[in-house]
Amino acid sequence: MKEIITLTKLFINESLGVSLFFYNQKYNKKEFYKQLFTLIIVPVALIPAFFMYVSLMSATYFGLTLINQTSVFLSIGYILATVLIIVFGVMYILSEFYFSDNIEELIPLPISQRKLIISKFLSILVFEYIFAAFIFIPILIIYGIGQGMGLLYGLLSFLVFLTIPVLPLSLMTAVIMLIMQSASLKGRKDMLQIVFVFIGIAVIFTVQFWFTSQLGSGDEADFQLLMNTILTNNEGLLNSIGYLMPTSFLMAWTLNKITLISLGWVASLLGITLLSCVLMVAIGNRVYLKSIVSGKIIKKGKQLSGAQRSKVLGKKSHGAMAIFTMDLRLLLRTPVYFFNNVSVVIIAPLCILLSVSFIEIPPEDLQGMQEFFRAMPILMNFLLIAFFIFFGGTSATTASTFSREGKASWLTRMIPVTARDQIVGRTGVAMFIQSLGIVFTIIAVQFIFPLPLSTLVITSILGILGSLPILLFGLFLDMNRPLLNWDNPQKAVKNNLNVVITLFVGMAYTGLLIGVSGLLGYFVNPILGYVIFVLISAIFCVVFYQLINRRLEAEFLNFES
């Protein structure tokens, strides 16, 4: 047990960088204050989102009381928490169990496989409990207060809460371990991770669009009617998912009506949870380390002949092109980077297509929309421009461009590439990905209503131009405070405050830019709107370009200070 606790502490320490934090407090004040700032600013930034969530849940509870269906409230929360834990948990499980560097150091040590598995699982659980607390505790409290529940409800709620992340995560871990040990998947771990993530996203969107499709026409959009439709329909979402997650019934039986039998239900829930853990450890004990060893086998390339090597090497590229190609390859070949920076350009247009397929828009409504937009092209154009800027701003590709290189960044800083080429190469990658998003969106939009060529040209050019200041701002941030000290590529993006800042600043900037130029274009003159848009974008581009161009080489010297 002592060994498990020590290992768990070690994994948590490694994930959070606790030791580094205290080292910096003593010896590197500058870095310490940066970390402290992140530690404060992230929870503070999440407060509004949390309050919005609590308000939404309170409104849902209130809505359910009106139709006398409060009993499903806890089920909604339970299913929501479970689905989110699974979706986010997949990445954590893969990272902790399969992509973390520490396993190579631990394998040779005399630590049993079982202890390694339990410790790694516990270290994930700590974070998932925090996540689950934010999602599920407000629901328990809202329901408890609403129903006037007492102390026993509190105790049972606590026991139910304990099981929340354990059950889905243990089962998910077991499934992942089984898949990863499959000999046929040797050397394909990167592809697997991308597939896992896309399956997760597909599940979310399918549920989301199915839910939306239940709305039917606009007349039925009334909240109470919607809930009635979903809750009274035997084929409804809750029942369907409920049958997939039978423990949600146990949870509901435990907490909806507090009687002595509730103790029995909660005991069953705890028992099932414990069993799932035992099952996960038993499976892991058979396959985990075996899959780690086989997972280390990376698929080799074909041997090249002298002529083939000459062909590859003979093509001389410009410095900017070399940076562009390298950055793009890293993005496309590292699953975490691909998911965070590239997948949005595939997912967003797909959402448009899916929404069209699931939600039947009556032909007369579609015609009305088309006429509306034909009458006011400026509105359509700025809407599309905003959507295109979204690809550039939200992917935050440039905001983690140096961070993504991690310990290999010495190479970038050592080579004689001008700041201009670095800027062009790295923003070029972001613009290339954005352009893909634009093309996919245009194709998807064509299914709803064909757009004139002039609209496509104007919106594409302005969309790219409008996002360029955000891209350069991201690059500027990452140049000043890159996150290079990571043992797992996920940290380069997920733990990177540069990405979060760029996202928020980008959204605010886009809102203002589109707002100002759109209003001018609509109320004064469309040309004026476009001119103002171009001017504002160009000014910010020049400012950030100059800042980066002047400082980049000097900042490279500060990366390790």
Place this chain on the structure above:
Amino acid sequence: MLILEHISKTYGNKNEKAVDDISFEVYPGEIFGFVGPNGAGKTTTIKMIVSLLAPNSGKITINGIDNQADILGAKKQFSYVPDNPELFEKIKGIEYLKFMADVYQVPAAERQERIERYLDIFEIKNAVNDPIGSFSHGMKQKLALVGALIHDPQLFILDEPMVGLDPKASFELKKIMREHCDRGRSVFFSTHVLDVAEKICDRIAIIKKGKLIEVGTMAEIREKAGSQESLENIFLELTE
């Protein structure tokens, strides 16, 4: 070829200097060895030379170019292989070599000829189309060496180059270092392997706790130490 003048470096808010007022010169055509115990300041000094760190004070000139005034100009003069070359794991060996050839703007014919030659010497021709993530430590080091030699640098800087290399590759590297210097270029490298330093270096500098305690040829160092012992013994005496 390389001149360090009064270079000092302090990390974070530590009071102790990692490198404390060191000065020395590497002449054209010589192999210069940089030796010292762990934590003496060897890697920090090298990082300042290759523009990965800024010195707190002092001046570094590479082939006549001040590496702080003209960072890019200085970078074109050297190539560097660190002690543990972390490379982009998802990139194939050949892609890495092309990248290096592109950023140093090596003409097509020269890059092909040099890469073929060094791939042969280090025996990684068959692995060059594999992702770097599949390479062993030694293979990564060999790839980094090939990448560093593509543009035939004026100054070849290596941090602990023999660690991780197999005996044949070590032998070949020493040969390459000598040939490089015979063409009027220079090699600057740090090492713990004092035997190697003694045998192949034209001059040696010994660093201890950030301070340079000796610079010169083996004969000069022996003379100053007043003994005819091996570098290893002199090193132990000087650094204790």
